[in-house]
Amino acid sequence: MNLSNRTKVLEQEEMTLSERIYLPAILGGMATTLKHFFQKPATIRYPEQTRYLGPVYRGMHILKRDESGAERCTACGLCAVACPAEAISMVAEERKKGEETLYREEKYAKVYEINMLRCIFCGLCEEACPKQAIYLRHDKMAPVFEDRNEVIFGKDKLVEKMDQRYLRDGWK
Amino acid sequence: MEITSTLFAAKAIYIGLIFAITLGVAAYSTYGERIVAAWMQDRVGPDRAGPFGIFQPLADAVKMFMKEDFIPANSSKWLFIAWPCLSMLTALLTSAVVPFGDKLDLGGGIEMDLQGIDVNIGILWVFGIVSLGVYGILVGGWASNNKYSLLGAIRAASQNISYELAMGLSIIAILMMTGSLSTKVIVETQQNGAGFLSWNIWSQPIGFVIFIVCAFAECNRTPFDLPECETELIGGYHTEYSSMKLGFYLFSEYINMFVSGAVMATLYFGGYDYPFNEVVEAQFGQNIAALVGVGALMGKALFFVFVFMWVRWTLPRFRYDQLMNLGWTGLIPISMFNVVWTGLSILIPTTFNLPAWASIVVSWSGIGVLLIGLIIYHGATSKKKTVALAH
Numbered sequence: 133m134n135l136s137n138r139t140k141v142l143e144q145e146e147m148t149l150s151e152r153i154y155l156p157a158i159l160g161g162m163a164t165t166l167k168h169f170f171q172k173p174a175t176i177r178y179p180e181q182t183r184y185l186g187p188v189y190r191g192m193h194i195l196k197r198d199e200s201g202a203e204r205c206t207a208c209g210l211c212a213v214a215c216p217a218e219a220i221s222m223v224a225e226e227r228k229k230g231e232e233t234l235y236r237e238e239k240y241a242k243v244y245e246i247n248m249l250r251c252i253f254c255g256l257c258e259e260a261c262p263k264q265a266i267y268l269r270h271d272k273m274a275p276v277f278e279d280r281n282e283v284i285f286g287k288d289k290l291v292e293k294m295d296q297r298y299l300r301d302g303w304k
Numbered sequence: 305m306e307i308t309s310t311l312f313a314a315k316a317i318y319i320g321l322i323f324a325i326t327l328g329v330a331a332y333s334t335y336g337e338r339i340v341a342a343w344m345q346d347r348v349g350p351d352r353a354g355p356f357g358i359f360q361p362l363a364d365a366v367k368m369f370m371k372e373d374f375i376p377a378n379s380s381k382w383l384f385i386a387w388p389c390l391s392m393l394t395a396l397l398t399s400a401v402v403p404f405g406d407k408l409d410l411g412g413g414i415e416m417d418l419q420g421i422d423v424n425i426g427i428l429w430v431f432g433i434v435s436l437g438v439y440g441i442l443v444g445g446w447a448s449n450n451k452y453s454l455l456g457a458i459r460a461a462s463q464n465i466s467y468e469l470a471m472g473l474s475i476i477a478i479l480m481m482t483g484s485l486s487t488k489v490i491v492e493t494q495q496n497g498a499g500f501l502s503w504n505i506w507s508q509p510i511g512f513v514i515f516i517v518c519a520f521a522e523c524n525r526t527p528f529d530l531p532e533c534e535t536e537l538i539g540g541y542h543t544e545y546s547s548m549k550l551g552f553y554l555f556s557e558y559i560n561m562f563v564s565g566a567v568m569a570t571l572y573f574g575g576y577d578y579p580f581n582e583v584v585e586a587q588f589g590q591n592i593a594a595l596v597g598v599g600a601l602m603g604k605a606l607f608f609v610f611v612f613m614w615v616r617w618t619l620p621r622f623r624y625d626q627l628m629n630l631g632w633t634g635l636i637p638i639s640m641f642n643v644v645w646t647g648l649s650i651l652i653p654t655t656f657n658l659p660a661w662a663s664i665v666v667s668w669s670g671i672g673v674l675l676i677g678l679i680i681y682h683g684a685t686s687k688k689k690t691v692a693l694a695h
Contacts, residue, residue: 149682154630155513161618165344169614174346 187301190255190268192275193246194298195291198236203291204265207241214260219250237263244290248274249283269298314408314416322420325602326399330558331361333609337558340613365551373547376449383447388545388552391440395559397433401426402566403488405576405598409590418576418598419488426487427475430567431468434522438464440556441524441531445541456540459624460531464522466631471518473639474511477646478504478571491575503574507649507667510642510674512572514635516611519564521631523557526616530624565608569601576601638674645670 150156176183185191196204207224225242227235234240251274257266277283292298335350335357342349350357375384405418423429438461445457479485481504482493494503505512521528532540542553569575576597585593622630649666652658 146686149679152682153678158615158619162614165614165618168346169340169343171346173343173348175348177348177351 185270187270189270190253191271191273192269193251193257193285193290194267194269195244195287196265196267196298197292197294200233201294202232202234202236203240204236204263205241205244206237206239206263206265207244208262210260210262211257211266214256216254216256217250217252219247220257221245241287244287246285246290247283248277248285267298267300270300308414310410311414311416314410318416318418319420322399322404323396326396326559326562329562329606329609330555331365333558333561334364335360336609337613337616340610341617344614344617368548368551371547373549376544378449379544380447380449383443384544385549387440387444387447388549391437391444391556392552392559394433394437394440395556395563398430398563399566401429401487402563402570403491403575404566404601406594407590408594417488418594422486422488425485427479427485427490431472431475435464435468437556437560441541444545444553448544450544452538453541453543456531456533456537456543460524460541463524463528463530463627463631466628467518467521467528467635470514470631470635470639471522473636473643474514474518475571477508477511477642480643480646480650481507487570487575491570491577494574495577500574500577500579503572503577505572507664508572508646509668510638510670511646514639514642515571516568517635519568520612520615521627523560523564523612525557525561525612527619527621528627529621530627561609561612562605565605565612566601568608569604573604641674641677642670645673
């Protein structure tokens with residue numbers, strides 16, 4: 133039977149003389165490893181050295197402020213709806229008089245929490261956000277936590293600091 | 305040589321130093337092994353413990369000591385505990401006869417050989433101890449009361465015994481040339497003037513290849529690391545061992561590596577000989593020259609340790625039948641041929657009054673003769689390829 137006409141009968145061939153002596157192949161292999169011995173390593177010393185992961189890497193969340201420093205988030209809840217892991221929760225609040233410099237729209241998130249154990253860093257919140265308020269930053273990863281009390285990140289950890297504004301590569 | 309108190313003290317210090325150096329080198333070969341492996345695989349290697357990871361051996365030792373020291377209930381307890389120590393002991397004993405350097409002038413007309421003891425059967429001592437080392441593995445595996453350990457131990461024993469034969473035969477060729485079993489004399493015969501051209505490697509190329517292959521097998525290193533095998537034997541002869549008893553077994557392998565490197569350097573690469581040692585001796589005195597010689601021997605031995613690692617991270621292992629086949633039908637006949645041909649290379653120049661280099665020419669022509677023989681043998685034994693039909 134020959135179904136595909138691509139059948140190839142493999143046969144273990146008798147070893148040639150140089151193969152039976154072993155030494156030529158051994159020396160050839162040793163030359164290969166010696167070549168690699170002097171090559172630059174492909175790996176890095178990770179926590180000290182990091183690689184650039186590209187402008188679209190999905191790392192730590194950030195709640196952006198606008199150019200004048202007001203929070204962009206209006207607590208519409210679309211991110212929470214989009215979140216497949218149900219990691220986001222928020223409490224909305226109406227903006228009072230005199231808070232115009234703090235919040236851009238009339239409504240803002242009084243509480244904005246992300247459960248970092250639930251988050252799967254899919255980036256759907258970023259896609260869902262109509263106000264371009266939440267981003268997964270490309271340059272910083274979510275920190276390691278050692279206690280369950282540290283797991284839920286509030287606004288204190290999420291909102292962009294004015295002195296360290298986040299700019300994704302490729303943005304003007 | 306009369307033994308004075310100075311000599312005794314100096315010898316004691318020397319022996320302590322040799323122990324310390326051997327252990328230190330062995331400890332750092334574990335680090336070196338990992339670095340060499342990493343570099344050959346384009347990795348960085350251990351770098352967490354201290355700068356460049358240089359405290360890694362320390363961390364490994366601490367880890368080994370902290371592990372639970374388990375002794376199986378039905379094992380032969382005394383043997384189980386004693387034999388890792390024996391393995392370590394035999395590994396260390398070999399360095400007693402390796403001449404690490406020339407004579408050191410201690411002042412007051414007292415000269416000390418930089419060698420543990422110059423027995424006139426030096427090489428036999430090495431062989432005796434090495435074959436004792438087999439028992440470290442064999443009895444250790446037997447005492448575990450575990451089928452897999454026993455299988456690993458039997459493998460190790462039969463492998464070591466098989467390769468000892470070829471190793472011994474390759475040594476016989478050296479002994480024919482030097483006429484002495486003393487390691488000191490073997491080094492001194494390689495020191496006659498012509499720098500590194502008088503080293504034994506030039507007249508014993510086949511012997512050296514056989515010796516190094518057998519050394520791999522004796523140290524249970526890749527490609528002959530059959531005694532340890534996770535897929536077939538769970539772990540090998542040390543399946544039941546844990547904590548520092550396992551550490552001793554693993555450590556003795558590294559000591560063996562270093563010592564066999566030193567023995568190889570002694571037998572084939574002039575031992576503590578180095579080019580222009582007469583110039584150094586005339587310029588800086590005997591002691592400096594001897595110490596440089598120690599450095600030379602260390603360098604050669606460490607190079608061989610590197611070769612051991614280099615081969616380990618290059619080659620896969622042999623199958624067990626291939627290993628036996630190579631040992632019995634490959635290396636032993638070739639080493640017998642080497643003995644005969646060495647005899648010729650000694651006989652021909654003396655019979656026909658040829659200069660000394662003629663013996664080297666004859667030795668190297670042995671490789672040609674061996675190759676021709678192998679071609680004929682190959683032609684006679686290789687079966688014609690049968691054409692398989694595709695049905």
